[in-house]
Amino acid sequence: MNxxxxxxxxxPIEQLLNQLLKADPHVARRxxxxxxxxxxxxxxxxxxxxxxxxxAGRVKLSPLDSDTLVIEPDARxxxxxxxxxxxxxxxxxxxxxxNPALTISGDAxxxxxxxxxxxxxxxxxxxxxxxxxxxxxxxxxxRAVDETRQWANEAGLNLRHGVNDYIKEETELFxxxxxxxxxxxxLDQLRLRIDRLQARSQALLTSLD
Amino acid sequence: MTDSPNSSSSTPSSSKSSNAxxxxxxxxxxxxxxxxxxxxxxxxxxxxxxxxxxxxxISLGTHRLIKRFTxxxxxxxxxxxxxxxxxxTGDFSMRFSPIVGxxxxxxxxxxxxxxxQVGRDRIIDKGLSNNITVAQVNAEQLxxxxxxxxxxxxAYGLRNVTNKDAALASMRRVLxxxxxxxxxxxxxxxxxxxxxxxxxxxxxxxxAGKLITGDEDxxxxxxESIRMHPDQETLLSMMEQAxxxxxxxxxxxxxxxxIHMGFKPR
Numbered sequence: 001m002n003x004x005x006x007x008x009x010x011x012p013i014e015q016l017l018n019q020l021l022k023a024d025p026h027v028a029r030r031x032x033x034x035x036x037x038x039x040x041x042x043x044x045x046x047x048x049x050x051x052x053x054x055x056a057g058r059v060k061l062s063p064l065d066s067d068t069l070v071i072e073p074d075a076r077x078x079x080x081x082x083x084x085x086x087x088x089x090x091x092x093x094x095x096x097x098x099n100p101a102l103t104i105s106g107d108a109x110x111x112x113x114x115x116x117x118x119x120x121x122x123x124x125x126x127x128x129x130x131x132x133x134x135x136x137x138x139x140x141x142x143r144a145v146d147e148t149r150q151w152a153n154e155a156g157l158n159l160r161h162g163v164n165d166y167i168k169e170e171t172e173l174f175x176x177x178x179x180x181x182x183x184x185x186x187l188d189q190l191r192l193r194i195d196r197l198q199a200r201s202q203a204l205l206t207s208l209d
Numbered sequence: 210m211t212d213s214p215n216s217s218s219s220t221p222s223s224s225k226s227s228n229a230x231x232x233x234x235x236x237x238x239x240x241x242x243x244x245x246x247x248x249x250x251x252x253x254x255x256x257x258x259x260x261x262x263x264x265x266x267i268s269l270g271t272h273r274l275i276k277r278f279t280x281x282x283x284x285x286x287x288x289x290x291x292x293x294x295x296x297x298t299g300d301f302s303m304r305f306s307p308i309v310g311x312x313x314x315x316x317x318x319x320x321x322x323x324x325x326q327v328g329r330d331r332i333i334d335k336g337l338s339n340n341i342t343v344a345q346v347n348a349e350q351l352x353x354x355x356x357x358x359x360x361x362x363x364a365y366g367l368r369n370v371t372n373k374d375a376a377l378a379s380m381r382r383v384l385x386x387x388x389x390x391x392x393x394x395x396x397x398x399x400x401x402x403x404x405x406x407x408x409x410x411x412x413x414x415x416x417a418g419k420l421i422t423g424d425e426d427x428x429x430x431x432x433e434s435i436r437m438h439p440d441q442e443t444l445l446s447m448m449e450q451a452x453x454x455x456x457x458x459x460x461x462x463x464x465x466x467x468i469h470m471g472f473k474p475r
Contacts (some may be wrong), residue, residue: 004274004461007281036286056287056310069284070389070455070470 006063010050014061028057030117037110040066042078074130075106087115233371236433250321252298252427253369257323259422260298263290267414267428271287275461279364279393279468282459286311289359292350292383295366299328299341300446306337313411316358318346319366364393368438377451380431384473390453396460396467397440403463408414409450411435441467 020027023168034054041050042065051073053060077084087097097104097115104111160180167173175183231242252418256263264272280301285291287310293302295318302317309315317332319325322345329343346352348363349372366382372377380390398404411432418428439447441458444467448456453471460467 004271004278007277008274011277053286060308062281064281068459069282070472071284 010061010063014059017059017061021059031059032057033041033117034110034114037075038066038071038073039110039114040073041084042076043084044078045080048081062095073106075104075108075110077105077111078103088118219297225267233308234434234437236430236437239432242371246320246358250370250471252430254323255424256418256427257298257321257327257421260324260327261300261325263418263421266417271462275393275466276300276304276364278459278461279306279391282391282468282470283308283360283362283389285309285313285360290314290316290357290385292316292318292351292353292358292361292380294351294361294363294380295369296362296364297321297324297328297366299331301362301364302328302401303332303335303337306332306339306341307418309340311340313340316343316344316353317341318344318348318351320345320347329392349379351379351383355381355382358386359385360391361388362391362393364391364474365395367392367394367444368434373439374451377448377453381452381473386473386475388473390448390469390471390473392444392448392469392471393466394444394469395435395438396444399460403465407465441469445467 021031031054035056037054039052039054041052043049049063049065051062051064051066051069053062062069066076079099083099083101086099087102097112168176213286227282232239233242233245234240235245235248268275283291283305285305285308287308289309290313291305291309293299293315295307296302297319299317302315305315313418317325317328319328325345326344332341332343333339344352348366361384363376363380365375367373377390384390398407414432415425415428418431419425422428438444441464442461445456445458448469448471451471454474454475456469456471460471
């Protein structure tokens with residue numbers, strides 16, 4: 001039943017993607033480079049599968065895995081769902097692909113090329129969605145997504161600073177960096193004094209001989 | 210002696226009566242083999258015009274989900290050739306058509322001219338006749354060249370075929386090496402509770418048939434023919450005996466329907 005419902009859930013996304021491809025010849029042209037390719041994305045936490053089949057300028061999505069369909073994907077990428085999602089949200093320097101938590105098999109170059117293509121598209125989602133949702137809704141949706149993304153970034157930054165301060169200043173679980181520097185400086189001083197003492201002792205012993 | 214649903218004999222649909230005339234099952238009724246095709250034909254001529262509405266009613270719309278899943282399993286690509294066998298009113302053909310595209314071909318084939326007429330008219334109304342060909346054929350003796358199709362799909366049709374072994378062998382012949390057969394058919398629920406609930410629910414079908422199509426007998430035949438159809442493992446074995454390999458099946462809705470898949474060796 002899950003497979004039936006998964007197939008149904010993907011249908012509107014597939015329809016939307018294909019409508020967008022039809023509406024934007026530039027995107028369709030970029031996609032045509034990957035014609036007749038099959039990419040399998042397997043998330044392990046939670047367990048979800050997505051087969052993307054690109055053919056004749058259209059995208060076909062399936063929740064079934066390649067074993068069930070008895071087909072051989074050109075490339076397969078698997079990992080935790082959050083790590084896979086980060087590939088979409090992290091702009092393409094390729095570092096997100098180098099995440100050791102992700103496993104890529106088959107044509108790794110294909111995965112890289114698709115990744116870079118997606119991030120180089122610079123899609124104006126509100127313009128693409130406007131014919132379907134209307135200008136007001138699509139621009140509103142885009143603004144909401146941007147604001148949410150900005151809030152999430154700021155919240156993440158504040159959280160990092162807050163936790164840092166709490167650990168160092170409040171609970172003193174870890175020493176402050178200045179305290180560490182002071183301690184290092186004291187150690188250096190002590191080492192120098194020991195060296196000087198050693199040198200003087202050696203000189204004294206030599207003079208006694 | 211009639212064929213039981215769990216039998217996997219080489220001629221699962223026939224037996225001999227005392228006067229040596231071969232008989233087979235038409236629902237729970239024993240009929241001469243030669244008569245079954247005619248009787249099934251009458252059923253589908255009767256229900257053709259309301260066939261799709263009845264599918265929605267008796268399956269509560271779930272047949273659409275099941276058909277979508279079957280299309281997924283076909284793994285069709287542009288340029289492929291697919292045979293929609295016992296395709297009747299063209300449901301699957303209309304789903305296959307945009308997938309195989311202008312470079313591919315769909316053949317909508319059925320033995321029943323009334324069902325094909327409905328299917329042909331629906332296809333023309335949808336403007337999909339570019340890559341769909343309609344043909345009246347007998348599944349036991351497919352009139353196509355060897356190695357013709359990338360995929361053959363027979364949905365809710367195999368149980369109406371008199372000689373299922375002959376049909377499976379014929380399908381194997383016209384498949385391309387590496388091509389796949391998909392058999393979507395009613396089957397045996399895995400869970401006893403589901404099985405009992407399904408039994409009770411299916412008793413309503415003849416009543417719905419009478420109300421919507423005015424034909425109670427045809428839907429009684431439907432219910433009975435489901436009971437007489439081989440179960441999942443038996444059909445799997447029949448497909449293997451027909452020369453298909455890598456055969457497996459997917460139960461849908463706990464086995465109320467099942468989709469069997471098999472491949473022609475390369």
